Amino acid sequence: ISCKITSTEESKSQRTLLDNASNLLTDVLSGGRLGSMPTAEGAISDLFSRPLFFALYDWFLEHGSVYKLAFGPKAFVVVSDAIVAKHILRENAFSYDKGVLADILEPIMGKGLIPADLETWKQRRKVVAPGFHALFLEAMVRTFTDCSDRTMSKFEKLFENDNSDIEIELDLEAEFSSLALDIIGLGVFNYDFGSFTKESPVIKAVYGTLFEAEHRSTFYIPYWKLPFARWIVPRQKKFHSDLAVINNCLDELIKNAKETRQETDVEKLQQRDYANLKDASLLRFFVDMRGADVNDRQLRDDLMTMLIAGHETTAAVLTWAVFLLSQNPSKLKKAQEEVDSVLGRGGKITVDNLKKLEYIKLIVVESLRLYPQPPLLIRRSLKPDKLPGGYKGDKNGYSIPTGTDIFISVYNLHRSPYYWDRPNEFEPERFLIPYKNDSVEGWAGFDPSRSLGAMYPNEIISDFAFLPFGGGPRKCVGDQFALMESIVALSMLLQKFDVELRGSADAVEIVTGATIHTKNGLWCKIKRRI
Numbered sequence: 001i002s003c004k005i006t007s008t009e010e011s012k013s014q015r016t017l018l019d020n021a022s023n024l025l026t027d028v029l030s031g032g033r034l035g036s037m038p039t040a041e042g043a044i045s046d047l048f049s050r051p052l053f054f055a056l057y058d059w060f061l062e063h064g065s066v067y068k069l070a071f072g073p074k075a076f077v078v079v080s081d082a083i084v085a086k087h088i089l090r091e092n093a094f095s096y097d098k099g100v101l102a103d104i105l106e107p108i109m110g111k112g113l114i115p116a117d118l119e120t121w122k123q124r125r126k127v128v129a130p131g132f133h134a135l136f137l138e139a140m141v142r143t144f145t146d147c148s149d150r151t152m153s154k155f156e157k158l159f160e161n162d163n164s165d166i167e168i169e170l171d172l173e174a175e176f177s178s179l180a181l182d183i184i185g186l187g188v189f190n191y192d193f194g195s196f197t198k199e200s201p202v203i204k205a206v207y208g209t210l211f212e213a214e215h216r217s218t219f220y221i222p223y224w225k226l227p228f229a230r231w232i233v234p235r236q237k238k239f240h241s242d243l244a245v246i247n248n249c250l251d252e253l254i255k256n257a258k259e260t261r262q263e264t265d266v267e268k269l270q271q272r273d274y275a276n277l278k279d280a281s282l283l284r285f286f287v288d289m290r291g292a293d294v295n296d297r298q299l300r301d302d303l304m305t306m307l308i309a310g311h312e313t314t315a316a317v318l319t320w321a322v323f324l325l326s327q328n329p330s331k332l333k334k335a336q337e338e339v340d341s342v343l344g345r346g347g348k349i350t351v352d353n354l355k356k357l358e359y360i361k362l363i364v365v366e367s368l369r370l371y372p373q374p375p376l377l378i379r380r381s382l383k384p385d386k387l388p389g390g391y392k393g394d395k396n397g398y399s400i401p402t403g404t405d406i407f408i409s410v411y412n413l414h415r416s417p418y419y420w421d422r423p424n425e426f427e428p429e430r431f432l433i434p435y436k437n438d439s440v441e442g443w444a445g446f447d448p449s450r451s452l453g454a455m456y457p458n459e460i461i462s463d464f465a466f467l468p469f470g471g472g473p474r475k476c477v478g479d480q481f482a483l484m485e486s487i488v489a490l491s492m493l494l495q496k497f498d499v500e501l502r503g504s505a506d507a508v509e510i511v512t513g514a515t516i517h518t519k520n521g522l523w524c525k526i527k528r529r530i
């Protein structure tokens with residue numbers, strides 16, 4: 001059907017017929033309301049020539065906050081409204097599952113939290129979320145600083161090797177990707193990826209798997225489900241062998257954690273004596289606190305999920321933060337002034353002074369506003385539902401039949417002209433100003449005097465207009481971890497170096513899969529600060 005759409009006049013009329021039939025069918029199934037939803041009629045070429053979320057933004061401005069995107073008989077509902085997003089993510093969260101996303105991720109993450117069905121999710125969230133308690137996060141600050149230190153020393157060495165005291169050129173996106181991998185490996189299962197070269201089979205397998213996950217999320221046909229694909233198609237064969245390498249590595253780590261479980265460590269954990277624990281990772285916590293009988297397969301799925309969920313996302317937020325700062329020299333300077341005043345030029349980050357890096361924190365969240373990771377949240381209705389109305393484009397809301405696929409466009413919410421002044425501008429200070437408008441009540445502004453804790457501009461104070469880590473019961477479990485990690489890495493970079501883009505900002509091409517990233521890397525000129 002997709003192929004026929006654009007070719008001939010005759011096909012155009014076939015398309016209209018098909019669309020009408022599809023509307024009628026959905027209309028009947030949904031009790032009449034989905035059929036009346038505005039439909040985006042974009043050219044299919046739009047979907048392949050640029051990242052999907054760009055096209056969804058243009059259609060949002062044209063068709064309103066809830067519209068239907070039809071591919072022949074298949075329709076997706078695109079949501080760009082805070083009230084509707086809150087309804088789906090929080091108020092009626094258990095009427096939805098992860099739909100298309102689960103189809104893509106289940107072969108990789110199994111029954112890990114992200115793709116998990118509701119029953120599994122309810123059991124596992126109770127086990128995984130407590131792992132991210134305050135003392136674990138505090139213990140992780142050391143891991144964040146050690147790993148960032150290693151990256152900064154590597155940059156310093158490049159100056160020596162080059163024998164040029166002037167500037168070096170680096171793809172910072174690739175550097176942040178390695179840094180985030182080092183951190184997530186140590187934090188989640190105490191595995192030091194950074195001690196191996198890029199040629200290590202495990203590292204190659206991790207990148208291979210991420211690449212495949214990325215490819216699957218941009219592809220509209222589940223080619224990996226074709227019979228025998230894993231034995232015939234070379235990319236699928238490679239994917240399965242990569243997965244086997246990671247799974248073996250994780251199985252080995254789980255076995256080791258169980259065999260080395262010691263009552264003294266359990267006591268230290270119970271007494272919250274993190275300072276004296278040799279291994280503060282989440283794996284250690286799960287095995288020690290839950291006993292040796294914890295299900296290995298489920299544990300492996302959980303670890304794999306966190307490895308993937310916590311790696312590219314954090315690398316991406318650091319990449320776009322540097323990109324945005326390089327376009328805004330006055331904000332870069334302000335950020336460096338804050339780092340200098342809190343840390344001094346040679347000072348180290350600690351749990352206490354981390355809380356004082358307020359402007360850096362706002363830079364990180366503003367980067368997540370402009371480049372949300374992931375740009376779309378995906379859901380499928382498990383039962384009929386009624387979406388609330390009252391927003392731009394509709395007063396009454398729409399009935400949603402069972403099985404409706406929904407994209408909540410976080411990108412659209414974060415750049416919505418209905419919620420933000422100058423939505424496309426990089427303005428970290430915007431979060432300090434309280435505001436309210438017709439559609440979103442209760443935006444409280446952000447009080448930087450409050451401690452790090454849960455305190456960053458978030459979905460609660462914005463009433464779901466700002467979803468840097470999602471919202472509702474399936475909100476990110478690693479939000480504090482990621483935020484602290486990003487603040488540490490960005491501060492340590494700015495403490496030591498000045499950063500400039502190598503070419504123009506327009507030359508940085510954007511591509512997307514699960515996260516928004518660059519096509520050819522973020523090539524920057526790095527100078528040592530004098």
Ligand code: HEM
Nearest residue numbers: 113114306309310313314317373469470474476477478482
């Ligand atoms: C879920 C964003 C870092 C683990 C999510 C969701 C978002 C998100 C938006 C919700 C997805 C949905 O509702 O469909 C981010 C961003 C990060 C980040 C922007 C970095 C800047 C991390 C880290 C970890 C992690 C570091 C773990 C160490 C998870 C898990 C879920 C999740 C396990 C699933 C939660 C559930 O369904 O109960 N993340 N994340 N994330 N994230 Fe993160």
